[in-house]
Amino acid sequence: MLRAENLCCGRHGVAVLRGVSLTLQPGQLLGVLGANGAGKSTLLATLAGELPAMSGSLTLHNQPLSQMRPAAQARCRGVLPQSPSLAFELPVRAVVGTGAYPFPEVSPAQLEHLIDRALVLADASHLASRRYTALSGGEQQRIQFARVLTQVLAHRAAGDYRALLLDEPTASLDPKHQWLLLQTVAQLARDEGLAVLVILHDVNLAAQWCDQLLLLAGGSVVAHGPPDAVLTPAAMMSVYGMAAQVVMHPVDARRRMVCFVG
Amino acid sequence: MLLLALLACLLLLALIAAAHGAVAIPLHALPRLLLAHDLTEQEQLWRNVLVQIRLPRVALAIVAGGGLTVTGTAMQALFRNPLAEPGLIGIASGGALGAVAAIVLGAPGLFWLTPAAFIGSLAATALCYQLGQRRPGMSSLLLAGVAINVICGSIIGLFTYVADDAQLRSLTFWNMGSLAGATWTQLAFLGPWTLALSLLLLREWRALNALLLGEREAQHLGFALNPLRRRLIVLVALIVGPLVAATGVIGFVGLVVPHLVRLSLGADHRWLLPNTLVAGAIALSLADWLARVVVIPAELPIGIVTSLIGGPFFLWILTRRVA
Numbered sequence: 390m391l392r393a394e395n396l397c398c399g400r401h402g403v404a405v406l407r408g409v410s411l412t413l414q415p416g417q418l419l420g421v422l423g424a425n426g427a428g429k430s431t432l433l434a435t436l437a438g439e440l441p442a443m444s445g446s447l448t449l450h451n452q453p454l455s456q457m458r459p460a461a462q463a464r465c466r467g468v469l470p471q472s473p474s475l476a477f478e479l480p481v482r483a484v485v486g487t488g489a490y491p492f493p494e495v496s497p498a499q500l501e502h503l504i505d506r507a508l509v510l511a512d513a514s515h516l517a518s519r520r521y522t523a524l525s526g527g528e529q530q531r532i533q534f535a536r537v538l539t540q541v542l543a544h545r546a547a548g549d550y551r552a553l554l555l556d557e558p559t560a561s562l563d564p565k566h567q568w569l570l571l572q573t574v575a576q577l578a579r580d581e582g583l584a585v586l587v588i589l590h591d592v593n594l595a596a597q598w599c600d601q602l603l604l605l606a607g608g609s610v611v612a613h614g615p616p617d618a619v620l621t622p623a624a625m626m627s628v629y630g631m632a633a634q635v636v637m638h639p640v641d642a643r644r645r646m647v648c649f650v651g
Numbered sequence: 652m653l654l655l656a657l658l659a660c661l662l663l664l665a666l667i668a669a670a671h672g673a674v675a676i677p678l679h680a681l682p683r684l685l686l687a688h689d690l691t692e693q694e695q696l697w698r699n700v701l702v703q704i705r706l707p708r709v710a711l712a713i714v715a716g717g718g719l720t721v722t723g724t725a726m727q728a729l730f731r732n733p734l735a736e737p738g739l740i741g742i743a744s745g746g747a748l749g750a751v752a753a754i755v756l757g758a759p760g761l762f763w764l765t766p767a768a769f770i771g772s773l774a775a776t777a778l779c780y781q782l783g784q785r786r787p788g789m790s791s792l793l794l795a796g797v798a799i800n801v802i803c804g805s806i807i808g809l810f811t812y813v814a815d816d817a818q819l820r821s822l823t824f825w826n827m828g829s830l831a832g833a834t835w836t837q838l839a840f841l842g843p844w845t846l847a848l849s850l851l852l853l854r855e856w857r858a859l860n861a862l863l864l865g866e867r868e869a870q871h872l873g874f875a876l877n878p879l880r881r882r883l884i885v886l887v888a889l890i891v892g893p894l895v896a897a898t899g900v901i902g903f904v905g906l907v908v909p910h911l912v913r914l915s916l917g918a919d920h921r922w923l924l925p926n927t928l929v930a931g932a933i934a935l936s937l938a939d940w941l942a943r944v945v946v947i948p949a950e951l952p953i954g955i956v957t958s959l960i961g962g963p964f965f966l967w968i969l970t971r972r973v974a
Contacts, residue, residue, distance in 0.1 A: 439867060463873030470871075476731035476863045477918035487864060490857045491873040536864075540872070 390414065391436060391454075391466065391552045391584065396445035398428070398435035404443055405431045408609050413552050413584035418575055420599030420616075421588045424629055427605040429588045430471070433556050436586065437468040450550070463491035466552040467540035471560065473533040481517050481524075482508075484532055488539030495544050503539050510573050511535035512566065526561040534558060534570060541583055548582070555587040559594065567591070571598040592647045596620055604628050620647055653916060657929040664933060665713065668940040669705045673948045676701060710842065711833035712939040713932040715894045716904055718845040720931020721924055722887040723905030724912075725852055728859040728920065729883050730789055731866075736906040737891045740783075740796040740884065743902075744803035745775020746895035747825045754821045755810040768825075768896035775799050776888040780881075788866070789880075827952030828901035830939050837897055848890045849928055855883065856920035863918060901935070903957045907965045908934050914968060934961070 391413040399405040406428035413419060423429050434440045435447065438454055447454045449462065467488070475484065485504045489495045495503065508514045513531040516524060521532065534555075541551040553574070559567040575598050577583050589595040595602060596616040604612040604619055606628045612619035625633035631649045638644035670676045676684070676697045684690070684698045719737055726735040738744060749771020750764050779799050783792025811822055858879055861869035870876050912927045938956045945951060 434867075437867075437871060439870060458873075459870055459875045460873035463871060466871075468867075468871040470865070470867050473868075474865055476728065477733070477913060479860065479863055479918050483860065483917075483919045484864070487857075487860055487872060490861060 390450065390550060392446075392448050392451075393436065393442075394446045396432075396435065396447055397443040398431050398440060399443055400431060400440060402443075404608070406605065406608055409445075409603075410610075411586075411603060411613070413586055415550060415582040415584050416578050417601060418578055418585045418587060418599045420595040420602045421586060421605065422590075422592060422595055422602060422628060423605035427628075428608065429605060430556055432605070433468070433470075433554050433586070433588060437466070437470075437554055438462050449552075460491060463540070465550055466554065467537040468554045469533055469537045469556060469558055471556045473529050475521055475529075478520060478522055481513075481519060481521050481532055484521055485535045485539055488536040489543045491540065492544040499544075503543055504535075507535040507538040507542065510538050510577070512569055527563065527566065530558070530561050531566065531570075538573075538577070542577075542581065545581065550584065551581070552584045552586070553577075555585065557588050557590065559589065559591065567594060574598070592620065592625070596645060596647065617645055620645060625649070654922075654926055654929060657926060657933060661713065661929055661933050661936065664936050664940070665709050668709050668712075668936055668943075669701060671940065672700075672705060672943050674700045676705075707833040707835055707838055708830050708939065709936060710838050711830045711898065712936040714838065714841050714845050715830070715898050715901065716908075716935025717928045717932040718849060718890045718894050719901065719905040720908040720934070721849050721852055721928040722890050723931075724909040724920070724924055724927045725855070725859060725883055725887060726905075727909055728862050728918075729880065730793060731862065732793070733910065734906070735793075736902075737887060738800070738900070738902070738905070740779040740792065740888075741775030741799040741803065742772045742888055742891045743895050743900045744800045744807070746772030746892065747900050748775070748803040748807055750825045750896070750899070751807050751810045751822055754818050754825075755814045765896045769892050772892040772895050773888060775803060776884065776892075780884055792880075823952065825899040827954035828899035828957075829952055830898055831950070832897070841893055841897060844893060845890055848886055852883075852886050852890070853924045853928075855879075855886075856924055858883075859920040859924075860918075899954070901954050901957060903954075903961045904931055904934050904938070907961045910965065911968060 394410050396409040397404050397407045409432060411419065421429050421432065431440065435442055438459065441455055449457060449465065454462065482504055485507055486500055489500050489503060508517055511531045511534045513535050516528055516532060521529065524532065537553065541553050545551060558570055562570060571594060574585055574587065578585050599616060601614065602616050602619050603610060604624055611627050612624050620635060622633050622635060625631060625647060632651055633647050633649045635645050635647055638646050666678065666681065670678045670681060680697065684694060684701055690698060722737040726737055726739055727733060746768040750768040753763050753767035779792060779795045782795035785791060814822055858869065858874050861872045861874055866876060908931045909927050912923060912930050916922055916926055938960065939953050942951045942953045942956045
């Protein structure tokens with residue numbers, strides 16, 4: 390499992406976030422909330438093996454991440470960064486297929502099947518024949534999502550640990566596709582045992598789909614727990630600096646909603 | 652499929668180029684010249700021209716064109732930049748500087764040119780790489796390459812300024828390139844060397860595709876960035892260095908041909924790399940053939956032909972795509 394204990398992360402020797410302890414459990418969605426610059430993406434980049442941990446421990450299957458080869462990491466962790474780009478025109482299916490590169494043992498037939506499945510899961514099957522650079526930002530985002538799904542689903546035996554790190558995956562998506570994406574992720578976590586960390590800005594979307602939430606502010610963790618427990622007016626004030634009320638969802642009485650009031 | 656068509660095209664072109672030139676050899680006589688023993692005096696002359704001059708030259712065009720183009724394709728993916736080419740990190744200008752320095756400083760005999768060029772190209776590339784390591788990412792390597800190229804160019808200019816007339820003629824060879832010096836001895840090394848290293852480069856297609864997505868993405872897909880960069884740059888330098896030493900600086904092929912193939916095939920390096928290898932061989936064979944036959948019995952420097960034809964042709968392709 391991907392586990393951080395008392396992790397301190399930052400870039401170029403400047404610490405951005407201290408004292409983060411978390412474990413990405415199979416079957417669970419961990420949502421990360423925080424204001425701009427709170428260190429969400431730095432945390433994700435550290436967990437993704439891009440940045441070295443400044444202090445504390447960061448392990449994958451009890452082995453320090455810094456001592457694992459990128460190829461070995463890629464076999465149990467997929468990452469979807471923000472703002473996808475493509476230097477030269479690749480066919481959409483080839484972009485999605487790159488997700489299987491860490492698994493050279495996947496046969497061409499299995500690969501085609503995987504790509505089909507990932508495209509269906511990302512609701513992007515109808516985009517497969519289009520030119521990638523001709524797609525809209527949100528459509529490109531869904532293709533990249535399919536690519537990462539290919540990576541975490543490729544060559545997976547039951548019980549294999551696969552972590553999925555998503556950095557604002559809903560940023561350029563319309564409300565329907567925001568909903569669909571998180572629904573897909575939640576379903577895959579349940580059915581395939583994926584361990585998911587997702588950075589979100591929409592508090593209510595996070596409350597609806599995440600099992601656990603991690604709230605960041607001022608360079609440290611403000612709250613960590615189930616949505617009902619951590620989404621309080623006081624927490625919203627310290628995270629976003631905004632007054633908020635927590636109200637009952639008008640349709641589903643068991644759910645809470647956060648309304649910002651200024 | 653395209654690969655087979657290109658290979659057929661290359662074979663046909665090689666035959667025509669071998670037959671055509673200041674001494675015209677009929678195409679149908681080629682098999683007899685190469686295989687028969689009872690040759691007439693005329694045929695003996697043709698045979699000498701064919702075996703000693705034409706064929707090594709055609710072969711060098713194929714080797715150099717393929718090598719320059721396949722490395723150009725890899726560099727464009729590595730730098731994620733359509734303007735990248737094999738010479739970007741000093742390989743070509745360093746080689747030319749080595750050769751020009753050898754000429755003007757009065758190296759005893761032409762023998763020293765090739766090693767001087769090779770050492771120059773590897774030294775310039777190594778220097779670029781060292782400087783580029785100072786900051787993360789590819790941009791500092793790119794900038795180091797630009798600076799090294801400018802410095803090499805200005806020192807070449809300085810040498811040109813102090814060179815005498817005889818030296819100047821040799822200098823143009825390095826600045827504009829030529830395949831006229833091709834020998835079988837040279838090819839016995841260059842052919843297998845370039846082919847073997849190009850095949851190693853072809854094996855990197857997954858890494859190059861991943862780099863198209865971005866450097867972070869490539870790392871997330873399991874490619875260790877620094878070792879990968881080093882491997883690609885060493886491969887490119889080892890392919891291009893000896894080619895520059897053998898032919899001088901031949902521009903444009905390594906920049907334009909990858910784009911032409913990419914326009915018709917897409918950027919999936921699994922297919923792009925082998926196709927650019929063959930397409931580059933075709934392009935340079937064609938350019939060398941034209942360089943030889945346009946102003947018979949003199950010939951043009953091949954670098955001028957590649958730029959003069961390649962430039963407008965490339966513009967035509969680009970504008971046609973938009974229309």
